[in-house]
Amino acid sequence: MKFLLALIILFIFSCSKPESPVETGFRENILHIANGSEPQGLDPHIVTGVPEHRLLTSLCEGLLITNPKGGPNLPGVAKSWDISDDGLVYTFNLQPLAKWSNGEDVTAEDFVWSWMRILTPSLGSQYPDMLYYVKNAAAYHMEEINDFSLVGIKALDSKTLEVTLEQPYSFFLKILSHYSTYAVPKNVVLAHGTIDDRNGEWTRPGNFVCNGPMQLKSWELNKSIVAEKNPYYWDVEKVTLNEMYFYPIVNESTEDRMFRAGQLHATYSVPQEKCPVYINENNPNLRIDPYVGVYFYRINTLNPVLKDKRVRQALAYSIDREQIVKRVSQCGQSPANSFTPPGIDGYFPDTQIPFDPELAAQLFAEAGFPAGEGFPKLEILFNTQEGHRKIALAVQQMWQKYLGIEVELVNTDWKVYLSREMIGDFQISRAGWIGDYEDPNTFLDLMRPNRGNNKTGWENKKYEELIIKANAQPNQENRYAILREAEQLLIDEMPVLPIYIYVRQYLLSNDVKGWDPNPTDTHHPKFITLER
């Protein structure tokens, strides 16, 4: 027994303390970051999700790239572009130096073929609607037309691309930094399968070719993905990082420990219970960045009592959102006064959601439930997670206190929650929405009557008309004015109860420079350096 103990102790002490990855990384320009869950894959036309988004930002590049400081997108593969006066035709001049990581030219034809690929129904892509703004793209995807040459994308020559839109959507340029609009290398994809092959092996290490600042070096499932500098990248002089390690870490405490032990430059998130502690101790590594996301409750407006607008307003006005962010979520979130997070590319909604228990009680009485009398028991549905439970508990107490109604909390497994929400088997349901691109449209579009993500049963003709009118408006100021009107209508009708505006909280090493906060939390490797 003693011998064994001595052996173990000897063994432990005999491993001399190795240099930490962060130290080695600083010397050799290697960045180590936690990246959430294991990515579904690396095919930009197939995968969806934040970890995938981060990987693809490094490995590939679209026509435009996200502005690291927020705001309008910057040139990517497209060096410059012209927009016709009616706002319908975009002509992109591609970088003459843009190449795939195998040295071949990135051409306009590559984009045409790639957009045809994502719009091919049998590929089963989950994001084809990002391109529905392009003329006839939706029709092609719905198999209403079979001739792709009718779709509004054309290669005028090898480095000039012409895109025609259905309407003068002025946010179109913002979509072009999203991975669903990326080009994929036609020859490589076809060498490992057909145009509609979901399971083609072209994304494996050794096969994978793309056009980003980094290229795929290795990929071990559930362990790490390593990317190295791509020598064929058109702007390679700007890239100082030699390698990037992406670790799929689902457990927030694990990544927190790894960061503290010098194994990571950046974590993906911060454990919820740690956040207030780090804020209190002024932890220099804690970063809380704005994020285009809103945490809200969906209301099933088809429910006999909840279809009354006054009831929905009463529910909203009796939630003290200030208290929820201060006492419950506790990580720098701000209380939501609108559905669209304020400040997305200069859009500031002018709505207010007051915390006014008296007004709420009065509205409730007007709806026929004085002091909650005769009001049926209400259920809040959420997917099993401690953070959601805490917020639901707070809301439950507020509604019981201010409206005098009985509220029950129901938590289920993620997929059960999704399917119940989908078929409308809920009264109140927790939800979150993260914008796909930096424009209010990615939020307001959600609540249109025929949108699958609406899920509240709320159908408002006037709202639909306003959004359609805004989309046809090429001038940004005028468009925002119409969208603000739509937002007013939405907040007055209250099919959703916005609770707080998301932030991105994570730990970042002080060595990392150029990792600027921006609303879509996109960090293009060419702007990142390791310095002390």
Add this chain to the structure above:
Amino acid sequence: MFNLILKRFLMAIPVLLVVASITFFLVRLAPGGPFDSEKVVSPQVLKNLNEVYNLNAPLMEQYFDYMVNAFQGNFGPSFRYPGRSVSEMILAGLPVTLELAMYAVLFATILGLIAGIIAAVKKNTFLDYFPMAIAMLGICMPTFLLGPVLLLLFGIELELLPVSGWDTLPGDKVLPAITLGAAYAAYIARLARGGMLETLNQDYIRTARAKGLPEFKVVLVHAVRGGLIPVIAFMGPAIAGLIGGSFVVETIFQIPGLGRFYVEAAFNRDYTMILGTTIFFSALIIFFNLLSDIAIGFFNPQTRSS
């Protein structure tokens, strides 16, 4: 012995068939599908996806298709990870999980046997009470508590060992093996003590002592053979349990093993992945149970005939 192996092997086939069938229908009964996500896909997209994965076909047809393929060792593509086959993912995680389980078993057996045998020989002394109290603690302490405690101590406070990873930094396998093996070490210690105590009272041990054999020979040669049968019977299911149950340790220590796929597949409703891993783990459990039966046969001739 050969008959036993053959019989058990033939019995395994219907067992696996039943497991596969029940799992197949159970996962379909669970609410929610593989393509449900927070951002709902359009009906057109969902239709396309179902077509790609043959989910529009009648359920019985899907069932027979699946069974025919599975019988040939083809568990199909993963729904969650396009471009990956289930077999490929099992094969990627298996070596890691096996290695982790092997270290854990090694740690558990060595520590458990030493503690158990000493406790039996020195029964009702400090050398009995102390290890047995620790063992009780080891059985009660869940891995999700032990792991982080060890990590905070050895990884962050003392900075002796890495806090995560597998085959990336020197010494990164030590803590996971100890965490996973600790509970089993405790079980083995208690089983070994019980078995040894019973054997040490047998007549043939008294005979051995009467013959004047040195005590260590009595214990380590004569008593151990009979005394450790409970431990060996426990080892088969324990190893299978270690392999299938390493999810928590894999998550805490960021280890790319099979356990994570197994559990995450259920959350993701990755039908083919759930089925593939379940069938695979069932086969493993059957295999290790057989192994421990064979081992018992070697140690105890009486059981060989049955």
